[in-house]
Amino acid sequence: MEINTRHFLNYLAVERGLAQNTISSYALDLKQFKNFCRRRQVSKAGEITRNVVLNYILELKKSGRSSATIARHMAALKAFCRFLVDEQVLGSDPMANLESPGLPKKLPGVLAQEEVQKLLEQPRVGNPGGLRDKAMLELMYATGMRVSELLTLDLDQVDCEHGYVRCLGKGSKERIIPVGSVARNFLSEYLRWGRAKIKANKGEKALFLNMRGNRLTRQGFWKIIKKYARQAGIAREITPHTLRHSFATHLLENGADLRALQEMLGHADITTTQIYTHLTENKLRETYDKHHPRA
Template sequence: MSKLFNNYTHSYFAYLQIEKNSSVHTIKNYRDDLEQFFMFMNEQHIKKVEDVTHQDARLYLTGLHAQKMARASVSRKISALRGFYRFLMREEIVMENPFLIVHRPKGTKKLPSFFYEEEMRELFETVQETDALSIRNKALLELMYGTGIRVSECTGLTLTDIDIDLGIILVRGKGGKERYVPFGSFAAEAVQSYVELSRPTLMKNANHSMLFVNYRGGPLTVRGVRHILTELIEKASLSGKIHPHMLRHTFATHLLNNGADMRTVQELLGHTSLSSTQMYTHVTKEHLQKTYMKHHPRA
């Protein structure tokens, strides 16, 4: 990438990492977004970031739509550029933010996929064997469903992050934020069996403190969890595709369906904004409607 790009973005990415505590994934996406915009500047013969006008920002947005880019991707790119120019204003490099009043397209809202309780019971039936991998898979399934943690949070757990006696785990979420999440007796029993019986067998000659490990003893990855869950759903003969986030959706949905309040679910999920948690109310309304149509004699 050009020297111009490096001059302007080096301190910005350091700011994101140190002051904003942004994740590696977020910084990578923002880097890609900014690289694309600097290519646009080059095509338009715009030499300096301070020369970019609101009209240039609108032209760039028009180009993104012309590429038939997904709304969510366009929205993220606009957010990245707004944040970049906000930083430049703070550093007194530019006087105004040309992306401030550019319209961000609203993404199409999809109801999060989740498992019904009967489906969860079928999934748990697939991990009742006593071999090392089945014991690990049961602990993984119980903990993810029992806590609603993100798959990246789960694969990042160490042995010292979990207290089986107290039934609580220390979770490191997005932006490095930490929170404590409780879990129940089913997860406690499954994890204890895994730590005592399965993990030492899987570890072989490996030596590290990560809680969940693969069959070679190395730390389990997000991709590895996805593979495990895909195998479990095929074994359970459930229809559709599974992704690790479905267990998080299922956790939240089942809590709300059984009377949990929104604020508690928000705290358990580690959502900064209540609006992020509110999407699950749409799921529960759908669930209630299906239940009504199935069981009410006058439906």
């Protein structure tokens, strides 16, 4: 009998609320693992041992897979094995204490505070599109939301009077993020007259609209931020998440608590948040080298 992953994939969708793309990726990686098990005459999930897992990882390495690919396969297998232990199919976790191959930490691109200021000064707020862009960019820098979270905001998720947004993050987990006075003021103006001038299509609940009255897309946002970066004379590469990364780094530079930042960013694991400490450490080093007389 073949190892069955159907219940596990259903658990990821229903219980953990993972995106379909993530579930599909898990399914493909586990299919490869099942093929390996079939060749090794391992036919039942209860027969998955640490030795089976180690041999599988060794096969991946011998086939020339990159560290990133191996780490992804191991993440899928770890989740599957934890599920099997919880379901009492396995008595112990064969993946326990198995480390993924070391991956270089990719530090995100971050703008200096002066560059953010220049970027946010670019939209012309005298017309509906410019006011929308101003409100959108100010809100993203004020909250550190992911681009996908920003663009899926509906009207009822924003409270300008009390200064917060209700955001649906990864795994459909809701969090409440405070909004500063500057972003709140421009957002109020956009809601007061800018959005109405764009003329939303009937029944459209989206907060940020394109000029055809539909929800603004990620591609649309990408074009907008690239345009304003070019106008601001910012030569470095800009990504849709640049303002999110800048938000996190600037908060840490000004003394924010790492746990509080983790909550605002919606990170499930604080180790994800800790990547920003590398950026602030680099900044401190630069400051020390520049200003200390014996650096």
